Amino acid sequence: MASSPNAAPAPASQTLSRGIRMLELLAEANGPRTIAQLAQDLGVHRSIAYRILRTLEDHRLVTRDESGRVHAAPGLAVLARGVQRDLQSAALPELTVLANELKMCAFIAVWDQPDCTTLVTVEPRHVHATVVQHPGTRHPFGHGAPGIAMQSTLTEGQWNALKNETPYRDNAALARRKGYATSIDEVIPGLSSVAAPIEVPGRLPAAVAVVYSSGSNSSDVDAIGARLREAARAIEAELG
Amino acid sequence: MASSPNAAPAPASQTLSRGIRMLELLAEANGPRTIAQLAQDLGVHRSIAYRILRTLEDHRLVTRDESGRVHAAPGLAVLARGVQRDLQSAALPELTVLANELKMCAFIAVWDQPDCTTLVTVEPRHVHATVVQHPGTRHPFGHGAPGIAMQSTLTEGQWNALKNETPYRDNAALARRKGYATSIDEVIPGLSSVAAPIEVPGRLPAAVAVVYSSGSNSSDVDAIGARLREAARAIEAELG
């Protein structure tokens, strides 16, 4: 173990935590918020909400419009660009081909503690149905094909680290044998997904997946699974 | 004016600013960084870098691998999702059609203080050339078609607010007349772009654009511009 034997609870920074919390509040809310709302939600006096705000503004993480309401700003997109940058670059072309070939929304999801977070998505050309799988979408690890696919690749150590937080899906064993996982109506009713794990030594688990309406051509799930494995292997090669 | 007459310089939070700075450093760097590196780049003692790190880790904005190196984490993607969420949703389908129709990388850029930042991108199917226009890419406002397109829509007030920071492009006047802007080899040598402004009252300027290799079919730029205006109008309607 790399950590000390007598590990301490570890204190965290109040100010920084509150600043981040404000960003989280803005991301959760659909639109802009007033300072009063933010201060109240943070459980903090208005004067300190102002200081936090000014700091976030300096870094271009938020902006204020004429009427003083607070918006999330493009600086956040810049920060997000650094998340698994090589994976994003390696996967994007594959996803594009996948989406247009299968006529389904294709995406990359990554292991994110007790959740599974979508990083990049690509939709096919002629879309009518709105996509539900925007980047930044987070759902519990343990639900949905991407999570199951990742579970099937976990090492003993990684598994033990979170076995208390999420139920074991026996589908993981099946997924391990077949090389891909499936789920129906798990995360969002009416939607099914298929996912293949992306495994690169020394890198956190990830998965490439597609979603489709549960009613439609669920005919050859095996073909889709095989195609996804192929894509996963191509991405792995790119990362090698 | 809404601000007090005797406006003060306004203090900002040291801790929060340093925390954000750490995130910026991680986004700038391609790969993971050691704590020692981060501490040095921040100009802080290691012990405080640890505290900042722990806080960021609690919010899932960074992770540490077995060897202790620090990575940007998926939580950042979640925060970025809140940036102009409605614009992103409204534009994505349009971008997809655009990319496949024109066989060019299509994207949305937004006004970001002295810069212009890419928010969403879509590439066409069969891609060989790697795309340079990932989300989160930032280039100076005042260079490139998207920036010029946005300039052509600025109100007097918005313009005065930044006229000292960026040169006036006389192409903006041309862009205003034609309804779209063009640029060749401005941001990246060898790449040209065409952009149309997205104007919605009470919203910061944005633009829809495409990039292509300067050498290729630059034949009918007018047709592309017209198509982009059409797309821009569709997006505006969606936001109405």
Place this chain on the structure above:
DNA sequence: GCCACAGTTTCGATATTAGAACCGTAAGTT
């Protein structure tokens, strides 16, 4: 055994916090 490095602890010296008081402006009210 020595060195480098991840990580923690402690403590005087600095930032930051939580209030409340205060200034303007914009919208209602009577």
Place this chain on the structure above:
DNA sequence: AACTTACGGTTCTAATATCGAAACTGTGGC
């Protein structure tokens, strides 16, 4: 018009976090 209420924004105070630096513990490599 004068009165109130509401809101964005700043300034001041003690009380409370956080900083910076050095000392200290494990682990792993040469």
